[in-house]
Amino acid sequence: MDWDFPITVRGLAEMGRYSVLGAWKPFGARDHAMVEEAIRVAELEAFANRQIKALSGGQQQRAFLARAWAQEAGIYLLDEPFSGLDKNASAAFAKAIHRLRDSAKLVIVSHHNLADAGELFDHILILNGELVAFGETAQTLTRPNIDRAYSTKIFSGHKE
Numbered sequence: 001m002d003w004d005f006p007i008t009v010r011g012l013a014e015m016g017r018y019s020v021l022g023a024w025k026p027f028g029a030r031d032h033a034m035v036e037e038a039i040r041v042a043e044l045e046a047f048a049n050r051q052i053k054a055l056s057g058g059q060q061q062r063a064f065l066a067r068a069w070a071q072e073a074g075i076y077l078l079d080e081p082f083s084g085l086d087k088n089a090s091a092a093f094a095k096a097i098h099r100l101r102d103s104a105k106l107v108i109v110s111h112h113n114l115a116d117a118g119e120l121f122d123h124i125l126i127l128n129g130e131l132v133a134f135g136e137t138a139q140t141l142t143r144p145n146i147d148r149a150y151s152t153k154i155f156s157g158h159k160e
Contacts, residue, residue, distance in 0.1 A: 003053045009063045010048045013038045016070030038069035041099055043092065058089025062096050069100070076100055078109045094120055117141060 007015075013035045014027070021031065039048050042062040047055060052063055061081055068076055078097070082090050100107050101122070111117055117124060117137070124140040126132040126149045133145040 006051060008049050008051055009039060009044050009055070009059075009066065010035065012052060012063050013066040013070045016067040016073075019071060034070050034072065038066040041069050041103075042066040042096055056089060058085045058093055061085070061089075061093050065096050065100070073105070075106045076108065078107065080110055080112070082111065082113065090116075114141070114146065 014031075016038065017027065017031045017034060021027070039045055042065050044059065044062055044066060047059060047063075052060055055063060065076070076097070081093060081097075085093060097107050097109070097120075109121065111120070118141050121137055123135065124137045125134045126140065126145055128149040132149045133140045133142075
C-alpha cells in the first residue's frame with residue numbers, strides 16, 4: 001500500500017464498489033448507500049474524509065474492512081490483522097470483525113496470540129504442518145491440543 005496516495009476513507013470504501021459496477025458505470029443510490037454502510041460498520045464516520053495516511057494503524061485496518069464490506073464480500077481472509085495494534089485499536093478491530101460475523105460473513109483470521117484467541121474467535125483451527133485440531137474454541141483451544149501443536153507447554157495462561 002502506498003500510504004502517500006491521496007485517498008480518503010470514503011474513497012477507499014468507494015473502491016470496493018468498482019468490481020460490482022464494472023467499467024465506466026456511474027455510482028448509483030445503492031452504491032452510495034453501500035459505501036456509507038461500510039463506513040458505519042467500520043465505525044469510521046468521523047474519519048470518512050480523512051486521508052488514510054493520517055489514520056492510526058487500527059483505523060487503517062478498519063478502512064480496508066470497509067472497502068471489502070462495500071464490495072459485498074462474503075469471505076474475509078485476514079493475515080495477522082492485530083499485529084502492531086494497541087489495546088484500544090485491537091478492541092475496535094475485534095468489534096468490527098464480530099460485526100462481520102454477525103452479518104453472516106465468513107471471517108478467516110491467521111492469529112498467533114493464543115492468550116486472546118478464545119475471546120476473539122468462535123472456532124479455532126490449530127495447524128503445525130498438519131491439522132492438530134479444529135472446532136469450537138472452548139473445546140479446541142485446550143492444553144493437550146496446544147502441547148501437540150508446539151510440543152512444549154508454552155501456554156500457561158489457559159485454563160481447561
